Amino acid sequence: MFYEWLIPQQWLHQALNSSYFGGVSQLLVMYFVFIGWPSFRISYRRKSIAEFLHWLRGGTSSVWPTNEDDIRQARRRKKIFLLDEDVRREMPFRVIAATSFLFFMIVVGLPLWWKTTSTYRARFQKLLYMEPIIIPVSINLIHFQEDLMVTGSPIPSAEYLKEFYLANASKYNLNIEPFEVSYNIAQHTLGNMSELEASVRKWSEETNFAVNIAVVGPSLSLPELDGYWIYLDSKLTAFLKYVEDEEKMIENLVMVQTDVLMDFRQLHGIIRRNQKKPVEPWKTPNLSPSEQKRLAWNSPALGSHCNVHLYFIHTHDDGWYSMEQYSAIRLNVMRFVQKIHDITIISFNSEHLWDFDLSNWVEKDVVGSSFLQWQDVNAIITKIDAVTSTVESSLSLLKLVIIDSRDKIALHDQMGKEVEGVVIASWGALITSKHNDSTSASSRLIAALRALFGFDTDLPHGSKRSSSPISEWELERLKLHAYVDCLMNTVSSVHAMHDLVDQIDNVIIDDEIAGRINHATSLTTSAVKEGYRNFAAACEGQLLAVKAREDPSLLKLLYFPSDQKFAVYMPLFLPVLIPICGSVWMLYKLKFSEWLYHCEGNSFDVSDIS
Template structure:
């Protein structure tokens, strides 16, 4: 009987051991599944996707040397005079911080330059004798000229007795404009330390596309009927001019008419000696007040791109003639007896067109009907084009004594003006791209829960490459190629910075993630963690 009890106890002990072993193995399997597989899988699936970025390369952009190489060729029939001018200009411009100037001298046959008397003939000699690329400049001695002439095709013609100081002044203030370029770069890099000059405040920021809105405002169409074909004027004047700037940006030209829109301010009446005995004055200080009511009606914000407004305001007869007065109380220099104009920085330009007195007299005799008014389209469009040049960043040449700037042929831009525009836009775009990449890298490195997708990562890497390539092209003197690369770098960096995916998890930080998942995992984890104690006791 005792043997039977002993066997029964052994069987029970064996069964208990087997059950305990199964429970331990089950606990081990649960722990492995939950801790070894479940937790890493949860961590991986809830981790913020972040593509590796070239932080070191972006940080090195602060030391990137941005310089523009330019070739200046001095041509003279006298070897001694040419060498003297070359040495003087080299010495005067050797401390340039932005430019890398290659200044050299070449001889030109005396009989060749002696046969030219007009600027056009000198331009022909320069174009057929020398091969000038974008950014290059030719200083050609012209014995038959009595004053210095800045040509239209990267050329400066100077008389025999011209000294080197005058040529250096022209190069510094008209052609190279290094101070403005350096200020543009420094003001973008350290805006709190440097303040922009008038040229930089007036110019529109860099963009891939600009909208140009041409608007004609006629407050009293029942009195004066303006005979203008805006579509034809746009095609004849604006389009040929903008086609020359196609490398810089794309342009979309629109036009509109606004009626029954008087001024919100009352001009001051001033007596004079004219037949009417009076005229009306707009003080320079209140000109911005004209922009506010216009802005409400112009519909200039229908596009995502910057809009350049060109407005022509037809003055009604009861307020004509209307003239602009400066802050000192003097009448501003008019374009002619009927046209006044002013510019609003980074907004556009306004042209005030006074109707002819005979048209107002005829309108006063008519009880019903309108009088046709035909503004001088050559003058008006000439003003608009001049305003466009300033707003887009084409520098306005400084007036220098003893220097004449060759007049433009039709609507063509001067080649050296276009080169100056490419330089300043290349510096602006390259600096902006560098700052955008550095700001974005700093933001992404500091905030760890921002998503960095493959698209954003590729854009950042490509923009970094473009910045370096653009700087190399400018340093090698390839102005157009460097500008194109700087433009692409600017657009790519902006696209990366404004990518919507960067905001995907910005408002879902890690503490909220743990607050959501811990209540789900904790009830499951407690039994598993407690079972680890039994597993340890079973084996040890």
């Protein structure tokens, strides 16, 4: 039979019983089985696949024609598939050409067609955490030697506090899922107040995130605590007034940590935002005003990069402030920006807009004073967006607008009360100016920036904060919030990329995007292992993940579905099917004409049939 000439029988046996030849030999064997099985059924009148495979393996079953009907059918087939001498002489070359062509199309053509029609997707890593991410927190409880001599230890022991934290974690909401806060509580005794700042700074540098609470007893005098139970200085320490009730003292310690120095409610809002779990609308009216306020200010992400533009809007062709005052306002804003440079890299610019017409919204009261209604703010900021320069950047943009007018223009809230400005989440702030008072304008701009960047936390009743524009403990808290936000944002971005690839077939993932995701994954993994101190790695990983997620190259073939793809490629590859079918038919015809009844050890010769 022609199988023995085209491919040795022991090769067929090896390919059918093992994977020695791999995928290509399996395809060839399936091809020969495909063209051999129909003729086997017709010629030998056998319908069993097992007999056919036994025949391929060299079996010697009695399947040859022995009666007159079979001989008559064989004679008829020979007349149909009879070849002349010229064709017989060319037949070896035709077999070689057809077999080579089929081999080339199977081995080279099919993979090439698959490669050119499939969407390119570079491999990138996954970022999955089966266990909670641990955030180590060191709580430094400080008391002074003078208090020990009067009241004894004003703070419960560290062991007792650790047991209290474990037993009341759910009651006081001391964990922030999917993160796990690991508390390390330490007590320190200092001789006097002068040692406090240096000691606290040393302890903070040795740990990840440190909560420093100094308990002030009756023997010490701290004027800032007069009338208050907690005072937050501009450094890293919170001063807590001593109370004799131990349970009340512990509650105050926990409240200072969770509500002020770490602000767990804002952390929960950040995590809920990244997990796409908004508060149900029916629950919003039941929230307190401060909690409703948090829903708005927790909605924007704490990005590692941001653009801040300061606009001076002049209603006439001249301004009320002098150039020195404009420079002073700009300098004060830049100082605030420089303070948070290690957490959020801000690109700051300022611009003057002259002859800005507000006459459509300015109204007069009974005494002739000009004011703007609260409901007109939306129209004003829309006009500001229309006339200000466009920033070609994917980074967030905050606009700080100061209205500079010859006549004082006030802003009224919903109740008709005069306010100094309005802060709009994710957009910026609109500030009214007082004549020749650049200090007031600077303070209002800084207050707006504090609200926009998450510093403006509602303090508990009976607490007092230093008058510093920004405190060091606020920077540490913001860094912790940004660390959590960056980790959650990176994880969600990487998961979104994998979901995008799984659900949309036409999304292209090139090597650059895959490299960004892989680098972001490695940076995030190292940030998780090293903790909060490796904040830079968490920020860089978040930035790379967002760049990969928002890369425009993902949309190259988004509107090129599979049916259009085949409509383009079928006219190119369909003509190749014609010579493929011709080669298969030629081998099929050759098989019937030359080797239909030729088999090793068979005495029947079809050439004897007249």
